[in-house]
Amino acid sequence: MVKYVAEPFKIKMVEPLKMTTREEREEKLKAANYNVFGLDSDDVYIDCLTDSGTGAMSDTQWAGMMAGDESYAGARGYRKLMKAVKDIFGYEFGQPVHQGRAAEQVLLPSYLKKGQKCVSNMHFDTTRGHVGLLGAKAIDIVVPEAKDTSTYLPFKGNMDTKRLEAYINEVGADQIGVIIMTITNNSAGGQPVSMENLRTTKAIADKHGIPMIIDAARYAENAHFIREREEGYQDKEIIDIVREMFSYAEAFTMSAKKDAIVNMGGLIGVKDSEELYIKVKGLTIPYEGFVTYGGLAGRDLEALSIGLYEGLDKDYLKYRVGQIEYLGGRLKELGVPFQYPVGGHAVFLDAKALLPHIPYYQFPGQALACELYLEAGIRACDIGSYLLDLDPETGEQLESEMEFTRLAIPRRVYTQAHFDVIAEALKNIKERASEIKGYEITWQAPVLRHFTAKLKPIE
Numbered sequence: 016m017v018k019y020v021a022e023p024f025k026i027k028m029v030e031p032l033k034m035t036t037r038e039e040r041e042e043k044l045k046a047a048n049y050n051v052f053g054l055d056s057d058d059v060y061i062d063c064l065t066d067s068g069t070g071a072m073s074d075t076q077w078a079g080m081m082a083g084d085e086s087y088a089g090a091r092g093y094r095k096l097m098k099a100v101k102d103i104f105g106y107e108f109g110q111p112v113h114q115g116r117a118a119e120q121v122l123l124p125s126y127l128k129k130g131q132k133c134v135s136n137m138h139f140d141t142t143r144g145h146v147g148l149l150g151a152k153a154i155d156i157v158v159p160e161a162k163d164t165s166t167y168l169p170f171k172g173n174m175d176t177k178r179l180e181a182y183i184n185e186v187g188a189d190q191i192g193v194i195i196m197t198i199t200n201n202s203a204g205g206q207p208v209s210m211e212n213l214r215t216t217k218a219i220a221d222k223h224g225i226p227m228i229i230d231a232a233r234y235a236e237n238a239h240f241i242r243e244r245e246e247g248y249q250d251k252e253i254i255d256i257v258r259e260m261f262s263y264a265e266a267f268t269m270s271a272k273k274d275a276i277v278n279m280g281g282l283i284g285v286k287d288s289e290e291l292y293i294k295v296k297g298l299t300i301p302y303e304g305f306v307t308y309g310g311l312a313g314r315d316l317e318a319l320s321i322g323l324y325e326g327l328d329k330d331y332l333k334y335r336v337g338q339i340e341y342l343g344g345r346l347k348e349l350g351v352p353f354q355y356p357v358g359g360h361a362v363f364l365d366a367k368a369l370l371p372h373i374p375y376y377q378f379p380g381q382a383l384a385c386e387l388y389l390e391a392g393i394r395a396c397d398i399g400s401y402l403l404d405l406d407p408e409t410g411e412q413l414e415s416e417m418e419f420t421r422l423a424i425p426r427r428v429y430t431q432a433h434f435d436v437i438a439e440a441l442k443n444i445k446e447r448a449s450e451i452k453g454y455e456i457t458w459q460a461p462v463l464r465h466f467t468a469k470l471k472p473i474e
């Protein structure tokens with residue numbers, strides 16, 4: 016029996032959920048053209064579409080919202096946030112922005128020129144997008160085990176440092192604008208990066224004179240994994256682990272909608288370079304607004320300063336990652352295939368293994384997402400061939416290496432019983448897996464089609 020880590024909080028405010036019948040859900044899904052992004056959230060019972068901006072704020076954060084100073088310049092919340100940046104990350108300068116991709120838009124031009132390469136353990140989609148907008152090329156050099164869904168490895172999100180060295184020697188250090196370490200590695204399923212790997216990657220970067228920065232969306236979950244799994248860190252405080260992690264970079268971008276537990280917000284940190292900080296301020300003003308609010312309301316700055324600390328609480332982190340591990344453990348008992356071990360924020364169901372009769376061009380990950388909604392009103396999303404667009408040159412459907420259905424778990428929102436509902440739904444789906452049909456697309460946009468495409472089941 017897997018054990019659930021009980022909540023280190025009690026509930027003061029609730030948000031009612033609507034219960035629907037199978038018939039109603041069949042109608043709603045059809046009306047949404049079998050695209051879960053087309054569903055009204057009111058018709059969803061357990062929403063695991065994303066963990067971004069979907070967390071529940073604490074009473075302290077809400078109190079901070081009330082105390083927010085809405086001054087255009089020099090707001091109190093800004094000073095509080097800068098103090099938190101210094102304290103938690105050990106960085107001299109901070110810059111609030113409205114979300115993670117805005118941090119990328121503001122910071123990355125200082126590192127990347129047209130024609131250069133940007134190397135990462137794995138770029139998140141928006142990071143890849145901004146690298147491309149600057150005319151540079153995003154190169155992922157994650158350890159090969161990240162693509163193996165069944166072997167246990169404590170730090171599957173790591174940079175493959177041997178291949179990194181080889182790549183630098185092949186293309187030349189002057190061709191690489193920056194190295195970005197994404198922690199945890201979102202695109203690899205929220206898999207953590209070890210301290211040892213950050214240290215080694217930094218040493219390689221230094222040797223070749225390449226700057227290194229961190230994409231910090233899940234910095235606290237990563238620190239939790241280091242504390243649990245890496246030798247020598249068991250007795251360290253989370254905040255000390257965070258400080259060491261960030262000591263290996265010279266700047267970071269952060270989507271605060273993840274581990275900082277706010278519904279909207281982002282942050283840039285600059286360790287000590289005043290020159291870089293001046294460039295950051297220079298781009299923040301036209302893109303995001305004056306430096307002391309950076310696209311956020313004063314109350315959001317308060318909630319963010321508080322959330323940065325709440326996300327570091329070790330009992331909270333035990334419970335948070337414990338929820339994902341509980342769901343993974345239940346699925347293991349039931350023989351439902353998923354990426355193992357689970358990451359910090361999501362369970363990636365292996366739709367290819369569960370629905371082997373559905374070929375990639377009939378989108379097994381999407382079929383499973385539809386089935387979860389029909390079965391129990393659960394919303395998940397495809398991370399597989401459906402997510403990939405058509406090949407721009409040939410117009411053919413691209414085949415993804417993996418066919419996943421992602422259950423991303425919002426922070427402090429769902430309880431053990433909700434996870435049991437998800438496990439039960441997957442048990443039922445597994446029992447009738449061979450009857451589940453694939454899908455075809457009847458309409459699609461030329462890029463990022465998965466948000467708006469229309470589909471229909473193949474009879």
Ligand SMILES: *Cc1c(COP(=O)(O)O)cnc(C)c1O
Pocket residue numbers: 067114115116117139141142197201230232233269270271272273280281
């Ligand atoms: C969410 C995320 C981003 C982008 O942040 P937004 O707040 O969605 O703009 C960038 N990198 C990683 C690793 C993320 O998870």
